[in-house]
Amino acid sequence: MDVFEWADIEMQVLECTKCVLSQTRNKPVFGQGPPDANIFIIGEGPGAEEDKKGLPFVGRSGQLLDKILEACNFTREKHVFIGNIVKCRPPGNRTPRPEEKEACLPYLMKQIDMINPPIIILLGGTALKGLIDPDAKITQLRGNWIEWNNRIVMPTYHPSALLRTPARKTEAWEDFKKVFHKYREIVDASHTSPHISV
Secondary structure, three states: OOHHHHHHHHHHHHOOOOOOHHHHOOOOOOOEOOOOOOEEEEEOOOOHHHHHHOOOOOOHHHHHHHHHHHHOOOOOOOOEEEEEOOOOOOHHHOOOOHHHHHHHHHHHHHHHHHHOOOEEEEEOHHHHHHHOOOOOOHHHHOOOOEEEOOEEEEEEOOHHHHHHOHHHHHHHHHHHHHHHHHHHHHOOOOOOEOOEOO
16 A cells, blocks of 8 residues: 555545535544455444544444454454545534535445455445445345455444344344454454354
C-alpha cells in the first residue's frame, strides 16, 4: 500500500463537503484497522458516538460487534478494517439518501482497492444495497457468500438489529462462524478460537 496515497484519501474524507451530511457532522469517520486487513467490515454510517470520536462502531452496536469478533478471535488491530457506506452521520441516524451514498462510495471503493481484502462482511441492508444490489434484501441474502469483484462477501445483520431483535443473534453468529472457517481456508489455516470447533 502507498502510505502517501492512503493519507491523501483520509485527508479528502476529513475535508469532504460533497453532500449535506458535511454540514451537520461533528467528525467524519474514515475507518479503522490495519492497512493489510484480510477482512473488511462495512456498516451503514456513523452514529452519535462515532460522530463524536471519529471512529467506527464505538457505541452499543460497536461493543456487540467487538464481542462477536472476539469470539472469532479477530481483532480490529490485526484482522479487520471497519468502515461504512457513508463517512458522516446522517441526522437522527436516518438511512443515508441515494445522493449521499453516491457521493461517499468512491472513498470506500478506494479503501477496498488499497486494502485488497479477500473477505468482506456487510452489516445490514444499507451496506448490502449500497455495495451489491439496490434491490437486495438482507433477510434473504444473509448467511450466503456472494462473489463480488474477485472477493467473497458475507452479508449479515447489523449489530443494531441484533440489539433490537436478540433472537437474530443466533443467525448472525452462524454467519460469523462461516467467516471464521473461510478465513482459515483462504488466509490462515492455523487460526483458532475456543468458541468455534474446527
